[in-house]
Amino acid sequence: MTDNNKHWSDSREKVGGYYGIRLMLFFYDYGGRAIFKLCLYPVMFFYYLFSKKQREISKDFLCQVEKIRAQRGLCEKHYSSFTHFMSFGSMLIDKINAWRGNIRLYQEAVFMEDSEEVFYAYEKESRGKILLCSHLGNVDALRAVGTNNDTRAPEVYSVFFTKNAQNFNNLLKAVSRDAQLNIIATDSIGPDTALKLSEIIENKGMIAIVGDRTPVKDNSQSENKTSKLKEPERVCEVDFLGRKAFLPQGAFILAALLKCPVQCLFALKNEKTGKIEIFCRDLFSEVKLPRKNREEALKDYVQKYAELLEYFAIRYPYQWFNFFDFFKK
Numbered sequence: 361m362t363d364n365n366k367h368w369s370d371s372r373e374k375v376g377g378y379y380g381i382r383l384m385l386f387f388y389d390y391g392g393r394a395i396f397k398l399c400l401y402p403v404m405f406f407y408y409l410f411s412k413k414q415r416e417i418s419k420d421f422l423c424q425v426e427k428i429r430a431q432r433g434l435c436e437k438h439y440s441s442f443t444h445f446m447s448f449g450s451m452l453i454d455k456i457n458a459w460r461g462n463i464r465l466y467q468e469a470v471f472m473e474d475s476e477e478v479f480y481a482y483e484k485e486s487r488g489k490i491l492l493c494s495h496l497g498n499v500d501a502l503r504a505v506g507t508n509n510d511t512r513a514p515e516v517y518s519v520f521f522t523k524n525a526q527n528f529n530n531l532l533k534a535v536s537r538d539a540q541l542n543i544i545a546t547d548s549i550g551p552d553t554a555l556k557l558s559e560i561i562e563n564k565g566m567i568a569i570v571g572d573r574t575p576v577k578d579n580s581q582s583e584n585k586t587s588k589l590k591e592p593e594r595v596c597e598v599d600f601l602g603r604k605a606f607l608p609q610g611a612f613i614l615a616a617l618l619k620c621p622v623q624c625l626f627a628l629k630n631e632k633t634g635k636i637e638i639f640c641r642d643l644f645s646e647v648k649l650p651r652k653n654r655e656e657a658l659k660d661y662v663q664k665y666a667e668l669l670e671y672f673a674i675r676y677p678y679q680w681f682n683f684f685d686f687f688k689k
Contacts, residue, residue, distance in 0.1 A: 458500040475640035
C-alpha cells in the first residue's frame, strides 16, 4: 500500500500525534497561556518543516478552497499552510481546556444565529438524537454543551472510533481525571455498545459522532490475502470541494436503527473575539433506508452532510484539521 492510500488510522499524523499533545500540555501546565503561545511558534515550525506529507496535504486543501471560493463569487483570499499549522496548535489549548471543563457555555462558548433554539428543540421529542460532528473546528469544545449546568442540558455521549482506545483514555486521564466522562471509545459498534446507545436515545440523551472520517480498518481481514470474502466498507463516495471523497455511513445507519433525528454541530473559533461559536443545524428528522434502494438512500444522506460540511469548510479553512489525504485516490 502506498503512503498516499493509507487509511487515516494507519497514518502517523505527526501534526496531531500523541506526543505533540503531551508536549503542549507540559507547556500549558507549567508556563500558563503566555508560555504556551510563546513555545507554539517553534514547535509548530518544527512540525511544519518535518511533516512533509501533512504540509503538502494542507497546501492542496487550501488551494482547493481558494478555487471554490472564486467559482462561487466569495471574497477572494490567499491562505497560508503555516498559518493552518498554527491554527491547529492554537486549537490544542482550547482542546485541553475543553477536556478539563474550562470552556463554559454562554461564556467561552456561545450559540450563533438560531442554533440554541434548534439544539434545545429536542425537549419536545420523546427520544434523543444523534449529533453529527467533524474535525472542522474544535469538536472537543462541544463538551461545553453537554456539561452546561442549565437544567435543559441533555446527557451527551461522545463516540470515538479508535484502534487505540486504551491509549486515548490514558491521554484523557493525563489531561483531567474527569475527562473520560461520557466518552465511549471503541473500534466498532458491537452488541453491547449498540444496547448502550439505544438506552441513551430512549432516555432522551444525545450521541455525538464525527462524520468526516471513514471507519477504522480491521487489519486482520485486510492483511489476510487468502480470504476471498471481504466485508464491504461502510462508506459513500461524495462530492466535496469539487472533488470526490469518501465519508462514512455509520451515523446514518445508526440513526435509522435507533429511529432518531440527526443534527450537525460545529464549534468554530472566532479569531477576533476568541469565542467558540457553536452552529447547530437540523440535518434529518428521520433516516429511512428502504431495502430496495438502501445504498442510494445512504448516499443521499451522506451527500447532504458533505454539502453542509463544505459550506463551513470554505468559510473556516484554517480550522480544517484532517491532516491526511482526504480526497479519493
